Amino acid sequence: MYSYTEENYLKTIYKLSTQDIDAVSTNAIAEVLQTKAASVTDMLKKLADKNLVNYAKYKGVDLTEKGRKVALDTVRKHRLWECFLYDKLNFGWDEVHEIAEQLEHINSEALTDKLDEFLDFPTHDPHGDPIPTKNGVIKKSNFILLCDAKLNQNLVMTGVADHSAAFLQHLDKIGLVLGTALLIIDKSEYDGSITVNLSDNKTLHFSKDVTKNVWVKVK
Amino acid sequence: MYSYTEENYLKTIYKLSTQDIDAVSTNAIAEVLQTKAASVTDMLKKLADKNLVNYAKYKGVDLTEKGRKVALDTVRKHRLWECFLYDKLNFGWDEVHEIAEQLEHINSEALTDKLDEFLDFPTHDPHGDPIPTKNGVIKKSNFILLCDAKLNQNLVMTGVADHSAAFLQHLDKIGLVLGTALLIIDKSEYDGSITVNLSDNKTLHFSKDVTKNVWVKVK
DNA sequence: ATTTATTTTTAGACAAGCCTAAAAAATATA
DNA sequence: TATATTTTTTAGGCTTGTCTAAAAATAAAT
Numbered sequence: 001m002y003s004y005t006e007e008n009y010l011k012t013i014y015k016l017s018t019q020d021i022d023a024v025s026t027n028a029i030a031e032v033l034q035t036k037a038a039s040v041t042d043m044l045k046k047l048a049d050k051n052l053v054n055y056a057k058y059k060g061v062d063l064t065e066k067g068r069k070v071a072l073d074t075v076r077k078h079r080l081w082e083c084f085l086y087d088k089l090n091f092g093w094d095e096v097h098e099i100a101e102q103l104e105h106i107n108s109e110a111l112t113d114k115l116d117e118f119l120d121f122p123t124h125d126p127h128g129d130p131i132p133t134k135n136g137v138i139k140k141s142n143f144i145l146l147c148d149a150k151l152n153q154n155l156v157m158t159g160v161a162d163h164s165a166a167f168l169q170h171l172d173k174i175g176l177v178l179g180t181a182l183l184i185i186d187k188s189e190y191d192g193s194i195t196v197n198l199s200d201n202k203t204l205h206f207s208k209d210v211t212k213n214v215w216v217k218v219k
Numbered sequence: 220m221y222s223y224t225e226e227n228y229l230k231t232i233y234k235l236s237t238q239d240i241d242a243v244s245t246n247a248i249a250e251v252l253q254t255k256a257a258s259v260t261d262m263l264k265k266l267a268d269k270n271l272v273n274y275a276k277y278k279g280v281d282l283t284e285k286g287r288k289v290a291l292d293t294v295r296k297h298r299l300w301e302c303f304l305y306d307k308l309n310f311g312w313d314e315v316h317e318i319a320e321q322l323e324h325i326n327s328e329a330l331t332d333k334l335d336e337f338l339d340f341p342t343h344d345p346h347g348d349p350i351p352t353k354n355g356v357i358k359k360s361n362f363i364l365l366c367d368a369k370l371n372q373n374l375v376m377t378g379v380a381d382h383s384a385a386f387l388q389h390l391d392k393i394g395l396v397l398g399t400a401l402l403i404i405d406k407s408e409y410d411g412s413i414t415v416n417l418s419d420n421k422t423l424h425f426s427k428d429v430t431k432n433v434w435v436k437v438k
Numbered sequence: 439a440t441t442t443a444t445t446t447t448t449a450g451a452c453a454a455g456c457c458t459a460a461a462a463a464a465t466a467t468a
Numbered sequence: 469t470a471t472a473t474t475t476t477t478t479a480g481g482c483t484t485g486t487c488t489a490a491a492a493a494t495a496a497a498t
Binding site: 244245246256257259260261276277 | 445446447
């Protein structure tokens with residue numbers, strides 16, 4: 001139905017639109033897709049012709065309802081494949097993203113449905129991100145960033161804001177994974193670092209670079 | 220490494236080269252890939268430049284060792300994905316080919332290896348076709364076509380020569396699937412049809428259209 | 439052996455998606 | 469408000485893979 005490239009543009013516009021409040025800029029898309037602004041402009045015109053985005057010159061873009069459906073379906077497939085790779089094939093959470101970037105473009109509704117069933121209808125991917133439903137509904141999570149959590153709160157690690165392999169491997173190393181229970185026992189005013197106690201009473205210390213990229217929920 | 224299109228050309232040349240004895244013709248490739256002879260000529264030149272095929276104008280092509288490796292790797296991935304779809308996701312053997320046509324182009328050696336392991340290192344796909352090894356070795360089967368089998372031979376159904384959904388659905392209907400044990404009790408001189416007994420002593424009758432597309436082995 | 443038919447190749451063109459360089463619009467700064 | 473900077477768009481061009489129409493080579497048939 002839509003090309004590999006079109007799906008990637010739509011997915012990128014969707015993701016950027018959840019981060020920034022205002023319309024998505026040409027340069028932001030170019031940055032994410034590692035391409036040039038001129039190429040983005042070309043594609044935005046084509047997507048607008050197909051009624052997938054609302055685009056006005058110099059004003060940025062946002063998705064139409066039709067475009068949003070395509071984007072969310074791509075995100076759905078991406079995250080389901082990540083679950084498959086992680087749960088069934090035993091890939092690490094730092095390895096699944098890249099392969100899922102390819103698998104997300106496989107075009108078969110029956111396949112997506114059967115995969116969903118095979119995985120027992122997962123609600124979140126291995127990074128804690130919610131999986132959109134078949135109808136394009138995505139759960140809005142009320143998680144907070146670890147750096148914004150208050151002292152003495154009982155927390156559970158629920159996700160990451162940075163999906164890079166380097167960051168995920170660092171988390172593996174310091175022992176912070178999905179589901180880890182945390183209690184903040186100190187917050188440094190100086191460098192934004194945080195000290196926590198784990199459930200086994202071990203104490204860990206996280207830099208601001210870590211805490212601003214980790215989602216938690218209050219227990 | 221190689222494009223979707225290049226892989227499809229190489230796979231097609233490989234398959235045709237196992238059917239015809241002589242070099243593969245431009246038209247034959249065009250026929251399979253549903254494209255025009257002129258397009259095939261263009262691509263053959265490019266593949267020859269990359270040392271993937273031996274190509275001489277008006278003389279047809281065959282694969283180089285390098286091209287054969289790529290083709291067999293694509294076939295390997297195709298058949299492993301068919302196993303996954305059939306064994307794990309419960310697709311019918313008439314449904315798996317089309318989806319595997321897309322999945323075979325996913326480029327990740329780690330994925331192929333882990334999938335192979337997850338499926339417990341299958342040797343044949345759901346149609347009875349052998350799966351090439353990682354090193355590009357494919358088992359040569361000594362199966363015969365049902366139409367060539369002799370009277371009173373004890374046979375086992377081992378594969379199909381026609382992979383179309385229509386044919387496979389027909390086999391489902393008449394109850395002829397991989398592993399079915401057969402004893403030929405009559406061969407018609409007139410129309411080439413064959414009468415067999417099953418292990419439960421039920422008698423079935425197959426037309427030549429069926430028997431020339433079914434592989435069997437002598438028990 | 440020559441004509442006819444088929445197959446294959448060349449030539450030139452097109453769409454998708456990308457690029458660079460330059461122009462135009464929007465934004466920031468003085 | 470005028471100027472400078474940044475962002476975005478236009479213009480023109482490239483590559484991949486495709487096409488049609490015509491030419492060339494091969495194969496078949498008289």
